[in-house]
Amino acid sequence: MSTHKTVSNVTLTTLLGIMKRGEKFACLTAYDACFASILSEVGVEVLLVGDSLGMVIQGHDSTLPVTMDDMIYHTHCVKRGNRGSLLMADLPFMSYASESQTLENAAALMRAGAHIVKLEGGAWIANTTRLLTERGIPVCAHMGLTPQSVNRIGGFHVQGRDTEQAQLIIEEAQMLEASGANILLLECVPKSLAKTITESVGIPVIGIGAGPATTGQIMVLHDVLGVSPITPRFVKNFLKESDNGIPGAIEAYVKAVHGSSFPGEEHCFN
C-alpha cells in the first residue's frame, strides 16, 4: 500500500522549516505536465525544469544549445501538471550575461510559472543574485560542477577535490548567501566539502553527487528511471526495484531521501 503524502504548496519557508528541523527534502527534474503531476502527487518537494532537458529530451551532448524559448515552453508544461511542489526553472547558458537580459529572462520564467530561478556560477553571479532577489525573484545558486561551463572546466568532472579549490567554493557559497541566494545547489563535489558548506550557511543546500549531508537531494528524472544513456557514480535507478512502475520508483526515491538512505556511500565522491 502506498503511504506517500502529497505535497501541498511548498514554498521557500517550507524548505527552511525542513532544514531547521534537521529533516530532508526531495527534488527531481520535470519537463512535462504528466510527469510533473506524478512527481508532486507522490511528494517531491521541488520540481526543477532543468536545462538538462537539452541532453535528456533534445539529445544534445551538453546543455549549451538550450534556449529561453525552450525553458519557457517546458516551464509552462510543468506548471500545468504541478500539484503543489515548488517549481524551480533554470536560466540557460548566456541568458544572464547582462543585467537587462537577466531581468527580462528571469521575469519570463516567473511569468511562465516558476517560483524560483536557478543560475550557475560562483563569485561572478553574486551581483546577479542581488539584482534578482532585490526585485523579488528568488535565486538558487548552482555551484561545484556547473555544466554550462563544461568547455572551460574541460569535462564533467568532480570539483573541489584539492584544498585550494574547496576553500574557494566555501567562500563563494558564503558570498552567494550574503548576496541574497535563497538556496544553494552543489553538483559533484566531495561529500566532506558539501557537509562543510551545508553546516556553514543558513539556507537550504541541495546536492547531486554531493553526499548525504545536504538538506535536499536532486536527481535527473531520467536517471531515477534508468533511461539515461550514461550512469554516473551518484545515480541510482529506482525503477528496477519498484513494484508499482513509475509512481512506485518516484515514491521510493522520495522515501530514501527523507529517510537518509539515499545517497549511500557508493554514490559519493570522497
Ligand code: KIV
Ligand atoms: O539541469 C539540471 O537538471 C540540473 C540538475 C543536474 C541539478 O541542473
